[in-house]
Amino acid sequence: EIVLTQSPGTLSLSPGERATLSCRASQSISSIYLAWYQQKPGQAPRLLMFGASSRATGIPDRFSGSGSGTDFTLTISRLEPEDFAVYFCQQYARSPLTFGGGTKVEIK
Amino acid sequence: QVQLQESGPGLVKPSGTLSLTCAVSGGSIISDNWWSWVRQSPGKGLEWIGEIYHSGSPNYNPSLKTRVTISVDKSKNQFSLQLTSMTAADTAVYYCARRREVDYFDYWGQGTQVTVSS
Numbered sequence: 001e002i003v004l005t006q007s008p009g010t011l012s013l014s015p016g017e018r019a020t021l022s023c024r025a026s027q028s029i030s031s032i033y034l035a036w037y038q039q040k041p042g043q044a045p046r047l048l049m050f051g052a053s054s055r056a057t058g059i060p061d062r063f064s065g066s067g068s069g070t071d072f073t074l075t076i077s078r079l080e081p082e083d084f085a086v087y088f089c090q091q092y093a094r095s096p097l098t099f100g101g102g103t104k105v106e107i108k
Numbered sequence: 109q110v111q112l113q114e115s116g117p118g119l120v121k122p123s124g125t126l127s128l129t130c131a132v133s134g135g136s137i138i139s140d141n142w143w144s145w146v147r148q149s150p151g152k153g154l155e156w157i158g159e160i161y162h163s164g165s166p167n168y169n170p171s172l173k174t175r176v177t178i179s180v181d182k183s184k185n186q187f188s189l190q191l192t193s194m195t196a197a198d199t200a201v202y203y204c205a206r207r208r209e210v211d212y213f214d215y216w217g218q219g220t221q222v223t224v225s226s
Binding site: 001033035037043044045046047050056088090092095096097098099100101102 | 169213219
C-alpha cells in the first residue's frame with residue numbers, strides 16, 4: 001500500500017499570503033496518478049487537481065500543483081477567504097487507492 | 109451534471125451489517141467510470157472501501173475485503189455497499205463517489221453519517 005504523508009498538519013496564514021502544502025509518497029508514483037482535494041466542514045471533498053498539475057473544471061489559477069516521484073506540492077498563490085479548508089492528496093497509481101492525512105489551512 | 113446521493117440507516121448495532129445505496133442522476137452508471145465508496149473518520153481519515161464497474165466487477169480494499177460487498181443495479185442506476193460485522197471502528201461518514209475511468213474522484217455524494225452503537 002502506498003502511504004501518503006502530508007505536511008504540515010496545520011498551516012496558519014493570512015488572506016493574501018502564499019500557501020505551500022506537501023504530500024510525500026512512500027513509493028515513487030507517476031505524477032499522472034496524483035490528485036488534490038479541498039474539503040470544507042460538513043461537505044464532501046472537491047477535486048482540485050489531477051495528474052499532479054492539472055486544474056479541475058472551475059478551479060481558479062491561484063491553485064497550482066507540481067512534483068514527481070515521491071514529492072508533490074500544492075501551492076495557493078494568494079489565499080482568498082474561501083480557500084481556508086482542509087486539503088488532501090490522493091494516489092491512484094496502485095490499488096488500494098490511498099489518501100494523505102490532510103493539511104488544514106486556517107486563518108492566522 | 110452528475111449527482112450522487114447516499115441513503116441508508118444512520119445507526120447500526122455492533123456486529124450488524126451496514127447497507128447503503130448510492131443513487132446516480134444526471135448520467136448513466138453504464139459508462140467508462142468506476143463507482144466507489146469512501147469513508148471518513150476522525151481516527152483514520154479518508155479510506156477507500158472499494159469500487160465497482162457497471163459490468164459488476166468489484167475491487168476492494170484488502171483491509172476490508174473479507175467484510176465488504178459492492179453491487180450495482182443498472183436498472184435503477186444505483187450501486188450499493190454492504191459491510192458486515194460492524195464495530196465502533198466503522199463509525200464514519202460514508203461517501204459514494206465516481207472515479208473517472210481509472211483516475212481520480214470527480215463527483216461525490218454529500219455523505220451520510222453512520223454510527224455503530226447499541
